[in-house]
Amino acid sequence: MKFTPICFFLLFISVFSCKQENKHLTRIEGKLLPITDSLVKNAEIEDMITPYRNHINKDLDSVIAYAVDTYSKSDGELNTAIGNLFADAIYEQANPVFKQRTAKNIDLVLVNHGGIRAIISKGNITKRTAFNIMPFENSIVVVALNGKNVKQLVNYLTKAKRAHPISGLKLTVDANYNLKEALINGKPLDTLKTYYVATNDYLYNGGDHMTFFKPNDSLYVLDYKIRNALLDYFYKKDTINPTIDDRFIKLDN
Amino acid sequence: MKRRDFINQAAAATTLVSLGGLGLQSFSSAAKTTKITILHTNDVHSHIDPFGPNDGRNPNKGGVARRASLIQSIRQENPNTLLLDAGDIFQGTPYFNYYGGELEFKLMSKLKYDAATIGNHDFDNGIDGLYAQLPHAKFDFLSANYNFSNTVMDTHVKPYKVFKKEHLKVGVFGLGIQLKGLVDKAMYKETEYLDPIEIAQDMSRILKTEEQCDLVICLSHLGYYYGDNSTKVSDLVVAKNTKDIDLIIGGHTHTFLPKPTVTKNSEGKNVLVNQVGCYGINLGRVDFFFDNDKNKSADGASIIV
Numbered sequence: 001m002k003f004t005p006i007c008f009f010l011l012f013i014s015v016f017s018c019k020q021e022n023k024h025l026t027r028i029e030g031k032l033l034p035i036t037d038s039l040v041k042n043a044e045i046e047d048m049i050t051p052y053r054n055h056i057n058k059d060l061d062s063v064i065a066y067a068v069d070t071y072s073k074s075d076g077e078l079n080t081a082i083g084n085l086f087a088d089a090i091y092e093q094a095n096p097v098f099k100q101r102t103a104k105n106i107d108l109v110l111v112n113h114g115g116i117r118a119i120i121s122k123g124n125i126t127k128r129t130a131f132n133i134m135p136f137e138n139s140i141v142v143v144a145l146n147g148k149n150v151k152q153l154v155n156y157l158t159k160a161k162r163a164h165p166i167s168g169l170k171l172t173v174d175a176n177y178n179l180k181e182a183l184i185n186g187k188p189l190d191t192l193k194t195y196y197v198a199t200n201d202y203l204y205n206g207g208d209h210m211t212f213f214k215p216n217d218s219l220y221v222l223d224y225k226i227r228n229a230l231l232d233y234f235y236k237k238d239t240i241n242p243t244i245d246d247r248f249i250k251l252d253n
Numbered sequence: 254m255k256r257r258d259f260i261n262q263a264a265a266a267t268t269l270v271s272l273g274g275l276g277l278q279s280f281s282s283a284a285k286t287t288k289i290t291i292l293h294t295n296d297v298h299s300h301i302d303p304f305g306p307n308d309g310r311n312p313n314k315g316g317v318a319r320r321a322s323l324i325q326s327i328r329q330e331n332p333n334t335l336l337l338d339a340g341d342i343f344q345g346t347p348y349f350n351y352y353g354g355e356l357e358f359k360l361m362s363k364l365k366y367d368a369a370t371i372g373n374h375d376f377d378n379g380i381d382g383l384y385a386q387l388p389h390a391k392f393d394f395l396s397a398n399y400n401f402s403n404t405v406m407d408t409h410v411k412p413y414k415v416f417k418k419e420h421l422k423v424g425v426f427g428l429g430i431q432l433k434g435l436v437d438k439a440m441y442k443e444t445e446y447l448d449p450i451e452i453a454q455d456m457s458r459i460l461k462t463e464e465q466c467d468l469v470i471c472l473s474h475l476g477y478y479y480g481d482n483s484t485k486v487s488d489l490v491v492a493k494n495t496k497d498i499d500l501i502i503g504g505h506t507h508t509f510l511p512k513p514t515v516t517k518n519s520e521g522k523n524v525l526v527n528q529v530g531c532y533g534i535n536l537g538r539v540d541f542f543f544d545n546d547k548n549k550s551a552d553g554a555s556i557i558v
Contacts, residue, residue: 025468026286026542026544026555027554027556027557028541028556028557029558030525032537033323035303035316036314037303039319039323040322041322044321045360048359052351131347221437
């Protein structure tokens with residue numbers, strides 16, 4: 001085929017305009033597509049998941065301890081059996097780690113009532129129990145806190161009137177929730193002393209309006225997840241039987 | 254550059270003509286519409302199985318196997334589809350605790366995800382934990398404002414990627430949130446965070462001007478918006494301070510947008526910002542229609558949301 005100048009001219013126009021036209025965005029449509037049970041499960045994908053799911057379920061359902069009773073965070077006013085177990089487990093598991101690193105002891109533990117995400121049912125405790133109670137990945141931190149900040153911590157608790165899990169601390173309030181006594185390891189709170197307070201990274205960073213952890217003298221990150229501490233505690237104890245006690249009580253008069 | 258393009262195109266057209274004169278006719282035919290479909294997820298957080306019937310918030314919603322069916326049917330309808338994830342793939346169910354993200358990446362590969370950006374929770378097993386799962390990911394990780402040079406992730410993350418769909422080029426770049434204060438330094442190590450606005454300005458210029466993309470998409474884990482009183486960079490802030498971005502796909506704030514937000518860029522042109530909540534209970538879909546109808550005006554595509 002001969003290439004005439006007129007043919008080339010036509011080509012020039014058509015090619016140039018073609019390139020322009022095709023770059024033309026005219027319309028945009030956006031929508032949200034919910035993933036519901038009306039969609040069929042893709043069998044190939046389901047087959048890929050199954051062995052993983054089965055292994056996890058088998059492991060999560062393996063029995064690691066036994067609960068004497070059913071424990072719920074709604075049983076108890078200012079302290080609960082499950083909350084006491086929660087805080088005591090953190091103390092018992094974290095203190096050896098902290099002591100080994102710093103040669104110091106944890107004075108008290110404070111976590112939050114909202115952080116207990118499930119009950120412990122009477123009977124077998126499985127790994128799933130620990131995942132249900134503590135689905136979050138929060139880790140234990142120890143804060144070197146001066147006594148004035150610990151006083152704020154105590155004020156927070158008496159004002160909150162909630163069974164935030166505590167260990168090492170003993171609080172007594174009167175009928176109007178005025179503080180009667182605050183003991184740390186049996187001794188009155190000393191505002192001039194430095195206390196080592198174990199909590200989790202979420203609360204340390206101001207979660208649940210716990211603003212008293214800052215400023216502080218120092219922070220020790222233990223790289224120990226709360227859930228793992230609970231798992232280790234369950235393995236170790238074999239049978240758990242926590243109780244509501246006198247660590248935070250209200251007097252009748 | 255322009256001239257060379259023309260010569261190449263002219264040469265190609267000449268070949269067509271010489272094969273029987275079909276070239277000219279095909280170009281002069283009626284308006285042809287090309288549709289690019291963008292599908293996206295964010296903050297799936299290891300939610301592989303659907304929520305159970307008794308879940309308090311999202312009963313019977315989500316699930317990767319169902320999402321796979323939906324994506325498959327959309328791809329059948331339009332092969333010019335891109336599937337993107339805006340980060341926080343990891344953390345939230347025992348699948349992550351037990352397997353460290355292996356199954357998440359394998360499934361995303363099977364679903365043929367094209368790219369993902371990196372969320373703060375993707376560092377939850379440390380940067381080494383993320384690196385360890387890379388062999389299971391057959392899609393690209395895009396992040397333009399994390400400098401991984403001094404980490405194990407170096408060379409494994411691209412700032413952007415250009416996808417070719419028929420004759421159209423779709424440029425996608427990634428943006429991540431400031432890690433300091435959000436993630437333990439021991440986890441992200443020497444990952445350097447760069448200013449998302451400056452980077453987004455650079456990226457949109459590169460993709461629009463240098464790479465000549467027809468669509469520019471920002472895949473962001475910055476979060477939707479932190480309010481008028483916040484100085485935190487968010488998707489709406491990026492949209493306002495940049496130009497040439499067509500769509501920002503967001504994450505991090507778990508924002509359920511019933512439809513994409515249409516906002517204005519620094520030149521007063523429309524930008525779409527979308528985010529579909531979390532846990533894989535929704536799939537976002539944005540369709541871009543390209544036309545060769547020369548009667549339509551060049552500026553201001555109609556937006557139907």
